[in-house]
Amino acid sequence: MLDRAAVERFGGDLAQVLGGVVPPDAPIALAVSGGPDSMAMLALAAAAFPGQVHAATVDHCLRAAAAAEARMVADWCVDAGVPHTTLVVAEPIGSASVQARARAVRYDLLVRWAVEIGARCLATAHHADDQAETFLMRAARGSGVAGLAGIRARHRRAIDLVRPLLGWRVSELRALAVAAAVPFVDDPSNADPHYDRTRFRALLRDTPWLDAAQLARAAAYVAEADATLREIEAWLWTTRKVTPERIDDPDLQSWLDLSDLPREVQRRMCRSAIHSVRAANGILRPIFDDSTNIEPLLDALLAGTTATQGGIMVSVRGKVWRFAPQPPRRSL
Structure with a gap:
């Protein structure tokens, strides 16, 4: 069983990201990879908003195990009464900039699917540790304010793209999934040192004084400054x-x-x-x-x-x- 306080916390976080209210009738679309963070989000959302949640898993056709992982998510959804769709990437991703290209294709598929089902928003399971990694990665590349603002809690595309877990640590999401017997898999690419994000993840893990929660908080402050500058930018666009x-x-x-x-x-x-x-x-x-x-x-x-x-x-x-x-x- 899920901890009731965690379910209420998630419901409040999603409502806050959406401006205070989650519409009671509109579908809530979730991007679920099968990892511990996205499976925890799926379980929390299904408990917090019964009957509203729809899930989708993207198979990039990059790993042989991906299809089985999508089936794992689909099987859990059947038991939970959550509609599930597997979105298969039709065109080869290629061998250059694999993660960036896969991300672009993934979001295209997910946004199109979410719009088709009439969802109010599309939620992804980015959390505080993801935010900290992103902040460090972009700082190392010399990014400005927009880049250091990191992962936005809400981003408008054809639909509201929301991240209700930015205040959650990956460790508590994994512990929640384990305690509730929610199945999950660990993507081996998350440990591949060829990727920048993996190296920064290792840096955070091996450097105790680099606090991921504090780095995520810093990114949130930069995001506030970025939002103010965007208002100025909108005015300049017209003038x-x-x-x-x-x-x-x-x-x-x-x-x-x-x-x-x-x-x-x-x-x-x-x-x-x-x-x-x-x-x-x-x-x-x-x-x-x-x-x-x-x-x-x-x-x-x-x-x-x-x-x-x-x-x-x-x-x-x-x-x-x-x-x-x-x-x-x-x-x-």
Whole structure:
């Protein structure tokens, strides 16, 4: 049996992330890999919101055991009365940037599924230890405010992507699953030293004075600062956007007067413009997110030269920076 206090805590955490209320009728979609953290979340959600929970497991077809792990989740869901779907990745992930590419494909599948079932939100099982690892990884790469804000508790895509477990430690989630006899598996890739995250996980484990909860708290404070800057950014987007005459497709590109703004504001506005133009043109590759380093791009623009980032070409026209899809490469 699950501890009732833990179930109530989870229900309160999900409600807080969603702004105070969990709609009583809408489905709650969960991404469940079969690991101890996601299985604990599944058990907590099923107990806290009976009849509302739907679960999905993504089989990336990268490991032979993945199909059996998805069946394990499906079997538990049958016993618990929770609808379950296995989402199979149709196209090969490839051998380069495997984790990043797998993550992008996984979220595409999960978001599409959650929208199809009419879910109010899609919850993932990211926890405080994940947040601490992300904070350290991005700090080591020299990330700015947006990157150091780490994993957001709530992120709007086609649906609300929520992380109700960011205040939970991985050890308590594993202990909860064990105590309630909830089955789970440990993904061997989580111990593979070839991946950056695995090395930072080992650093936290072997360095007692690096407190994961405190690092996660620091990321939360940075996220607050990031949210304030985003409000300023939204205002600047309306006041600094330029629409030149004789432009046939103004929605497919962006023109911004950014030359006299502080570098952090330029950095954020560039990210917004790149995201906007990528979305308008359906550009998915290469991967571009808040942790992508755009300092070389800024250096080039401030020097008055053209540069590319995330499939977007950015050029300087006097004081205005133009963001447009990168032209296709000419064949030889």
